[in-house]
Amino acid sequence: MDTTVAPVDMVSNPPAKKPDHDRMIRQEMRLTRSWWSRIAILAYVVAALVIPLELTDSLWLSLLTSGAVYGMGALGINVLNGYAGHASLGQAFFVSAGAFVAVQTGDKWGWPLPLWLLAAAVVGGALGALVVPLAMRLRGIYEIILTLGLVYIGTYIFTNWTSLTGGSTGVPAQMKLSLGFIDFGHMIIGGELYTYEQGVLMLSMLLVGLCVLIVCNVMRSRTGRAIVASRDGALAVEILGASPTRTKLATYVMSGALAGLCGAMLAAQLQYVNEDQFNLQLSVQFIVMMIVGGAATAWGPVIGALIVSALPLYITTYASDIPFVKQPTDSGFGIMPGQLSLVVYGLLLAVFLVLQPSGLVGLAKSVSALVGRVVRRSRSAAASEG
């Protein structure tokens, strides 16, 4: 019996041409996908270098720096909640850990800039990894309770670990901001000396840009796609072979590392760290930033951070012009300026979640889509008339 199969003649009978999937995947995973994104990155770097040098107003410097610094933490919560769909109130815990690690390594041990930044990110990420085995066992509201517990546990540990944190008096943070060829804390460019605030702004703008780029690219990678997909259909992703433990681990580690970076830069900005900055309120603030800017978008959290971190400052500056606001010394009905920002956070959350769940970035997208439609329609109307 002849069972041999005749070899297929590949030359005269080629298989049907398939789309080149490998090439498409490589295209999708590239660091930058088009010339436009390369130009945008370049433009951002130029802006990050020029704006701090041109800006001298200390109010604006502190606003932009806060936006960039808190933006890193908001990016972290965006990975966890926006992309991965896990809810967390624990961001303040990771931020405080990053801040104290930065003080310990950068100030007390005198490590150079890249090392203490890295240390803060690594410790933040490691703490995030520690939470994963517990978080794997909980969903939804119960996961939130767990992460809320982190804030309370962190408060106890950091209040009582006085050699690290200075307890209730806090600890000064004088880290070295020198990168060898440039010292952000004492910038001299072209013979001109720039202030510490300008240097910190430049550094934090560069860092937050880098973070956005990294988050964007990780989310386009295999792991990133598994993270986003398990938000929308955990079981389906598991069936397709992505380990739920691994995706959750990647999410928490990334989120924790970003929060750690945020804490380190916060310490550098304020040059002082106190345990009571890192409370539940801060965790909620990060979530407000993400929601206002736009969850699961690249720049949304940073834009949200810019707006939300500026709020208390505006409110205290213009307190006398806002109705129902009283000075602490006044009597009678009225809300104190410090309390008003809390009310505004609450209202922002409510308004955005009900009316604009996709945040400002989503709003901008739908506005530009609307404008595009109107323009196209008027063009086609003009064409049909002419």
Add this chain to the structure above:
Amino acid sequence: MSDFIQLLVSGVALGCLYGLVALSFVIVLRATGVFNILQGGVVLFAPYLVYAFHVQKGLPFVVALLIAIVICMAAALLIDRAVFRPIARRAGGHGQFFAVLMVAMGLLTASEAVVIAIWGSQPLSMDDPWGLAKVSVGSVSLTDRDLSVIGITLVLLAAFWYLLQRTTIGVAMRAVASDQEAARVQGINPAVVSGVAWVCATVAAVLAGVMLGTEVGGGINSTIDQVSFLALPALIIGGGGSVFGCVAGGVLLGILQTLAAGYAPSSFGAGFGEFVPWVAMILLLVVRPSGLFGSGELRRA
């Protein structure tokens, strides 16, 4: 030994308060499927309302308490219909519980500011409605307040138990909790069930808030609602599912916290009492992920 018993009793009393708050969360969670922390706002407003009617207007304590319950109930139902239903409808899917929770937390922080705006930031004192006299049993002396807290909680639990186990609406509530769609097919109106659940939850939260407001030394202050966060581990310890599991979890929390605060050496530092329940929660998660009385409910919600 008598020290231990005193600590134990005040721990149970504190735990009863945690249990009541956790209970008010769980009742709403089970009936509507959505977790709502705005019950903490009820805990906050209730003692201030009782203060306003009892101390400022001079009404009898019980009348003031009833008025506070009615006002809080109306406000809770109104906010639920006007704010949380639309959010839950619009958000849908995995974002639903998160959206509701975040809006509730936002309103909770806002209500702290409102309370301070109306009543000021100084702690207020309610005329001692339960009495602070001591009851002595042998060498153990207990405060009347602790005993009345425990007593009131037990009465309330018995009432809830009767409602859930022996009445038609209770059966309907349990049916909705176990399978909303099947319950609907049987002709149970989910709106009625969630309304009753809100009423029960509000009663529990008002009583918890008023009893917290009479705490020795604490008085009525704008941070009473923090208890709504401190009571949350009770949900995990109790297993999340059952109404009575979470009260038991709350009592356990209270005992742990009081004993830890009472026996910890001063070298353990400040806030050790509040720290222990969270650690206990995490240890329990490692050893028994479904909680003490749970049945895998934690992974579902």
